[in-house]
Amino acid sequence: MNKKSLITISWITFFIGTLNFLFFTGEKTLRLYLVNIVIAGLYSFTIAFGNGFVNDFLSRRYSWVEDTRKRTVLGVISTVIVNVILVFFCNYVNFIVYQKQNAAGFFSxxxxxxxxxxxxxxxxxxxxxHARGFIKAWKNSTKQEIVQQKLIARSANAQFESLKNQLDPHFLFNSLNVLSALIDENPPQAQRFTASMSKIYRYVLEQKDKELVTVEEEIEFAKTYCNLLKTRFEDSVHFEFNMEENVLKSFVVPLSLQLLLENCIKHNFATSSKPLVIKIYTDGNYLFIENNLQQREQMRESAGIGLSNIVQRYSLLSKQNVFIEKSTEFFRVKIPILTQKISTMTTPTPPESIAYQKAVERVKELKGFYGNLIAYCLVIPFLVFVNLxxxxxHIWFYWPMLGWGIGVGMHALQTFGIGKNWEEKQIQKILNNRK
Structure with missing residues (x-):
């Protein structure tokens, strides 16, 4: 028990002892005032220390968040037993030891x-x-989960920004390599390539900061880029586009086609007699980039930026995967077409707002139950006192005590999982186990 709790108990002792001395003690002397303070301290400190020990012991063994039901059941049972023992002990010391009353009438x-x-x-x-401990534990758990979610989201954003920042130097480096080769081979073509490259690079600058673009925008850019490649390779490379109209307004990650087209050129040779055929088409909810396999025999080690960049960006934006298929005749990459544009990235963990909302609803539900229980414990003793x-x-207090007690019991069953939504919870539990 910490210093703050000791101060609180001391103040409670002072107020109870003072009130008892003022309203329930006939003779007003300093000695009797001190006796009232000591007796109040006997009850306050004994009951507080006993309940504090039980509460701390159970909290170390069973978490309010992970073992709510077990923690609650054991808390109720142990609290009832401990409080009965402690109260009997304090009353025995007060009435039998101090006031010297007859022990035979202790229970009557x-x-x-x-x-x-x-x-x-x-x-x-x-x-x-116990209610205070539960609410405090859930608040701490919720705060930790929110902090963890924010850290995950920030990490994902940083990773995504890092991936997008690879696109500028990657595209520029490859384009300058092509331009360098064209200057020696065909200067007029190099001039046309430079003009086309400026238009394409403008698109790169516009789209690289976006998380998603429409399929239509990406296809138009890919066609422009294919024309640029045609400038260099002429009839050594053929491009075939076959797009379904219903997917043009859906979304893909920006510059994915440009990176995959570069990948096709980089890893395959192309000649007029054996042209490289690159097909770009859609099938269902996927966009395909396929080429006949004419793999170069000797290649320097690849940095792996293009394909890995696409795979990582999709993993941060969606649960759908990028598929890569390779055979002796073709190489095919299959990227998902997303039907809904997102404004913020999703992470593998649940969004913090959902977790927080669930925590708020659970705390509200339990606060309602404990409020009902506290009201019952306050009102029923008052009714008993009034009746007696x-x-x-004419004993009548047991009717409200019994009726309200049944209501509190049903509220407890509903709160801790055996109430009106028991069937729904069991169905969800079975579905989760079958996943």
Whole structure:
């Protein structure tokens, strides 16, 4: 128990002892005032330390977040047992040891009623402490989850930005290599290539900061880029486009076709007698880039920027995978067409807003139950006191105590998983186990 808790218990002791001295003690002396403070401290510190020990012990063994039901059941059982023992101990010291009353009447009459009343007050305080511990644990868990989600999102964004920043130097480096070769081979073509490259590079600059572009935009860019490649390779390379109209407004990652077209040129030889045929077409929800396999015999080691860049960007933006197929006759890359544009990246973990909302709903549900329980523990003892004080021969308090008690019990069953939505929870549990 920390220093703050000790100060709080000390203040509670002071107020209870002072109130008891002012309203329930006939003779007003310093000695009796100190006696009231000591007796109040006996109850306050004994019950607080006992419940604190039980609460800390259970919290170390069972988490409020991961083992909510077990923690609650064990908390209720242990709290009832511990509080009954502690209250009986304090009352025995107060009535039998200090006040020298007859021990035979400890469980009957005034002492019996005081036992029952004090147990209810102790249980009420314990319920408040357990509810406070539960809410605090869930808040801490939610805060940790939110921080973790933010870190994951920031890491994913940083990774995505790093991947996009590869596109500028990668495209420029490859284009300058082509231009360098054309200057020696065919200067007029080099001039036309330079003009086309400026238009294409403008598109690169415009699209590289976007997460997704439409299939139509990417295809138009790919056709322009293919014309640029035709300038260099002439009839050594053929391009075939076959696009379905219904997917043109869907989305792909930007510059994916340009990177894959570069990949085809880089890894295959192309001549007029054996042209490289590159097919770009759609089938279902996928965009295909396929070429006849004419692999170069000697190649320097590849940096792997093009294909790996596309795979990594799709992994950050979608759960759909990029497929690569290779045979002795063709090489094919299959990239997903996304039907919905996203404004922020998704990560493999659930969004923080969903996790936070679930936590808020769960805390609200449990606060409702504990509020009901606390109200029951406050009102019922008051009704018992009124009944016994005004008409002790006509006992009626057990009717509201029984009716309301049944309601509290049903509320507990509903809150901890066996209520009206039990069937829905069981169905969801079975579905999750079959995934």
């Amino acid at each position: 009459g005034t002492m019996g009623f005081f036992n029952w009343f004090t147990v209810n007050v102790a249980l009420l305080i314990s319920a408040v402490l 004080y005004t008409s002790p021969k």
